[in-house]
Each structure stands twice: as C-alpha cells, then as structure tokens.
Amino acid sequence: MIRVFPQIENAKLMSLYHKGVEGQWSAAQLDWEHPLGLDRQGQQALGHVLTPVYLGEQTAMVGASSVIPQFFAARQTEAQLYLATFLLDEARHFEILTQFYHKMNQRPLEVRDLKEIFRYQARLFKSQDRIEWLWGILLSDIFARHFYNTLKTLHPGSLFAHIASRIVRDEVRHLAFAELFLGKILQQQPELSPSFLKMRDDLLGLMSAMSRGLKDQCATIGLDGVLLIATVADDIEKKVRRLHLHDPEAELEQDIAE
Ligand SMILES: [Fe+2]
Ligand SMILES: [Fe+2]
Known part of the structure; x- marks a missing residue:
C-alpha cells in the first residue's frame, strides 16, 4: 500500500492545496476589540443559535482526521494534502468560536437541547465512506457559509461579523475542493446519486428542524431561520444540478405527476 514516491498529478487539486497552505492565519490576527453589538439577551441567543455551527x-x-487514511489507502495523495489544510482550518474555526463564547461569557446549548443537532451529526457520520462524508461536508459548508454571511450582514461592525468574514474565506476553499473532487467521482460512479440525494433530503430536513427548535433565539437576534434554510436549499439545488445528481427517471416521473 505504501508508495515512497507517489504520483502528484492533479494540478487543480494541488492548486487548492497551495491556496490552503498560503491562506493559513491565526486567532491572534483578529481584532478582538470589535464591539459585541448585542445586549446580554442577544448574546445568549447568539450563543445558542451558533451551537450547531460551533x-x-x-x-x-x-x-477529516478519520478520512485522511482512506484517501491514503486509495492513493489519492492530492486529496490527503489538501485535507491536512482543511483540518487545520476547522481546528482554527473551532478554537476561534470557543474564544468568542468566552469573550461573550456565554455557553452553547446544553446537551438536553441538542437532540436535532446530534441527529444531524449522526447522519453525517452514518456512512464511514470518505466520498459520502465529503458530500455531507459540502452540504454543511453551504449551511455554514450562509449562516456566517447572514449574521455578518445583520450585525455589521460587530466582533462576530469580523470573525465570520474571515472564516468564510476558508469555507470558500472547502466548497471548491468538495465540488471539484465530487464532480470527478460522480462522472465515474453516477450510481452514487440516489444515496447522495437521500442524504441531502435527510440533512436539509434536520437543518429545518434545528432552525425551528431555535426559532425564539433566532428572532431575538433578527435572524429569519426560514429564509436562511430556503437560501441554503436553493444553493444546494444549484450544486445538485452542477454535479448532475438528479436521477433522470425520477425527474420524468415528477414531470408526469405535475
Ligand atoms: Fe469551518
Ligand atoms: Fe468548512
């Protein structure tokens, strides 16, 4: 299995890896003195609404740490390299949001209130396969990107807007990689489509359930959860079309039903 001198050929994937390396930054580069821009109640609500993303x-x-060995076994060296940068990106996002909670002196939701969020994560990890995991990550990154962008617009000039605008730049790279890699795989294995579409339905349903569960907290910070999920669903649909995931037979049946 081990190859001392592996082939590194895919220039597009390598370009994303190089961007990942050159795009590294640290929490210390953020200006933590930006105002929170919310009262105590708003801060508590933000702490709760932020929990699924956190x-x-x-x-x-x-x-990422669990699928890197799978990419190694499949001899996909470019993907391994790229995912090493992805892993550090997500570590940084996690660390920065932890610091943000401390700065607000707030806590995420408690375990008893996390039912839907746990179900979402369980669905993401249901399949141990690296390709399906990447599809789940693509869907989750679309959600994260819209979440960060929406809050950035809602509270301009705030510390969270400052953090969000920096994190989103990393998420753009994650989306580019997932789309590029999955596009190639789906050309070779179009039979993966039904399970991908099923996963999309499951995850979108759970995103809606999470947003319904956080309705009051969303309202406190001026976030329209229904609109957010609709925007996410729209964007996911664009990816589904770009990746040619729709089953032609199912589409035909739908046309007839309409
Ligand atoms: Fe992230
Ligand atoms: Fe990400």
Missing part, C-alpha cells in the same frame, strides 16, 4: 466546526476537523 459543533460542526469540531466534527469537520475530527471527520
């Missing part, structure tokens, strides 16, 4: 940052880091 947990997602940590599980993305742990997930």
Whole structure:
C-alpha cells in the first residue's frame, strides 16, 4: 500500500492545496476589540443559535482526521494534502468560536437541547465512506457559509461579523475542493446519486428542524431561520444540478405527476 514516491498529478487539486497552505492565519490576527453589538439577551441567543455551527466546526476537523487514511489507502495523495489544510482550518474555526463564547461569557446549548443537532451529526457520520462524508461536508459548508454571511450582514461592525468574514474565506476553499473532487467521482460512479440525494433530503430536513427548535433565539437576534434554510436549499439545488445528481427517471416521473 505504501508508495515512497507517489504520483502528484492533479494540478487543480494541488492548486487548492497551495491556496490552503498560503491562506493559513491565526486567532491572534483578529481584532478582538470589535464591539459585541448585542445586549446580554442577544448574546445568549447568539450563543445558542451558533451551537450547531460551533459543533460542526469540531466534527469537520475530527471527520477529516478519520478520512485522511482512506484517501491514503486509495492513493489519492492530492486529496490527503489538501485535507491536512482543511483540518487545520476547522481546528482554527473551532478554537476561534470557543474564544468568542468566552469573550461573550456565554455557553452553547446544553446537551438536553441538542437532540436535532446530534441527529444531524449522526447522519453525517452514518456512512464511514470518505466520498459520502465529503458530500455531507459540502452540504454543511453551504449551511455554514450562509449562516456566517447572514449574521455578518445583520450585525455589521460587530466582533462576530469580523470573525465570520474571515472564516468564510476558508469555507470558500472547502466548497471548491468538495465540488471539484465530487464532480470527478460522480462522472465515474453516477450510481452514487440516489444515496447522495437521500442524504441531502435527510440533512436539509434536520437543518429545518434545528432552525425551528431555535426559532425564539433566532428572532431575538433578527435572524429569519426560514429564509436562511430556503437560501441554503436553493444553493444546494444549484450544486445538485452542477454535479448532475438528479436521477433522470425520477425527474420524468415528477414531470408526469405535475
Ligand atoms: Fe469551518
Ligand atoms: Fe468548512
């Protein structure tokens, strides 16, 4: 299995890896003196609304560590290298959000309130396969990107807006990698489509359930959860089309039903 001198050929994946290396930064480079821009109640609500994203940052880091050996076994060297930068990105996001909680002197949701969030993470990890994991990460990164961008717009000039605008730049790289890699795999294995679409339905359903569960806290900070999920669903649909994931037979049946 081990090859001392592996082939490194995919220039596009290597370019994303180089961008990942050159794009590294640290929490110390942020200006932590930005105002929080929310009263105590707003800060508590933000702490709760942020919980799924916060947990997602940590599980993305742990997930990457568990799939890197699979990419090694499949001799996909470029993906291993890229995922090493991804892992550090997610570690940094997790660390920065932890610091942000301390700065607000707030806590994430308690375990008893995390039912949907745990179900989401369980669905993400249900399959141990690296390709399906990458699809789940693509969907989660779309959610994270819209979440950060929406809050950035809602509270301009705040510390969270400052943090979000920096984190989103990393997430753009993550989305680019997942789309590039999955596009190639799906060309070779179009039979993966039904399970991908099923996972999309499951995860989108759980995202909606999480947002319903946090309705009051979302309202406190002016976040329209329904609109957020609709925007995420729209963006996911664009990826589904770009990756040619729709099953032609199912589409035909739908046309007839309409
Ligand atoms: Fe992240
Ligand atoms: Fe990410």
